[in-house]
Amino acid sequence: MSPLRFELLAFDWDGTLFDSTACIVKSIQAAAREFGLPEVPKERAQHVIGLGLEPALQIAVPDLPRERYRDLANAYRRHYFATVHEVTLFEGVPDLLLELKRRGHRLTVATGKSRRGLDEALRQVGLTDLFEATRTAEETASKPHPQMLHELMDELRVPAHGTLMIGDTTHDLQLAANAGTAALAVSFGAHAAAELLALQPLAVVPNVPALATWLRQHG
Template identity: 60%
Template sequence: MPQRFDLIVFDWDGTLFDSTALIVKSMQAAAVDLGLEPPSRERASYVIGMGLVEALRHALPGLDPAHYPKLGERYRHHYFASAHEVTLFDGVPAMLQDLKDRHHWLAVATGKSRRGLDEALEAVEMQRLFDGTRTADETASKPHPQMLLELMRQFGTEPERTLMIGDTSHDLELARNAGCPAVAVTYGAHAHDSLLAYDPLLVAHDVASLHAWLLQHA
């Protein structure tokens, strides 16, 4: 059966890496460190996938931008202090290996920093499986299409041959802005209904169902 997609691009946090709770707690703890009212879990989880500055702007609206550097520093402190406790969702390594064996190009488009993604990839020994990566501190943050446009340019793929997979509306809007089809997963940060609004090809409720769909339809 001919393959539909040459390039499959994954979000990282909440899609491959089970880090949603840690991101929320780290953002809340950073706010407390600065004597601020911490964002609710809903508000903090909504911004997952954005670059850090954009995330802080949405999670703590009205905060003086002069506080962003210190808040970002405290966020990174709390995140990296516990990042070793977080790992890939069950079934992710097998899914990625199966896609590599089918000769898809695999990539990551994430709101993480380059340092954060490189450390996460090293911790879970996943560097060899990805052919390309883009982070929010080296290109435009989601939902701007630049991440996907750069990856498509790198591999010479067309939008209709590129699939974006993510757990947030930012991921799906990124795909829409780049003209690419998308798949949503509900086991990460954003609720089912908010993802349906972007007409994904699939809404997967676990890695096993995502894996099975990709083997049949990608």
């Protein structure tokens, strides 16, 4: 087997492995309606996916006094956890992750989710033991601050040149740039391919089979 180019693969969760974009958008919109606020456009709600929850809500729902965002976040969580059980991994993701693990890659997650949200999602899809390390936005700095990736690299003792960030948003790509790592984008999540291409990742792939092919050839 040829040496791995990227020992450490850091996956975003929502919109990259987990098909949760629509669930998150609807939960943001429902929380805003609960507070009597104007309807949040789908595009604005999608744009903030990947950020920590309160920073995301401050952008998606700007017409609220700052001290009310914690309450809005709690409303969002109620709506999200009421429906997330209907969400699953993108087709082909379990097989891809197992293949990458067999090849010797060290799999991690770098996500804007809460610890509760990530742990429940991992249990839901049966992947709790597949990842060597995970970081959520409530445990460290939110994307695109580099701390999340720096902590994963330090924990697994893998340098930046051996690390690849894989995500579906410009926040993921900016995180990688700030941390000094390479980045690979997927265009089947929250952000459009044109937005992702503007940040010059190694590639933008349109689906899970293309992601698998790219990683086999270049990972």
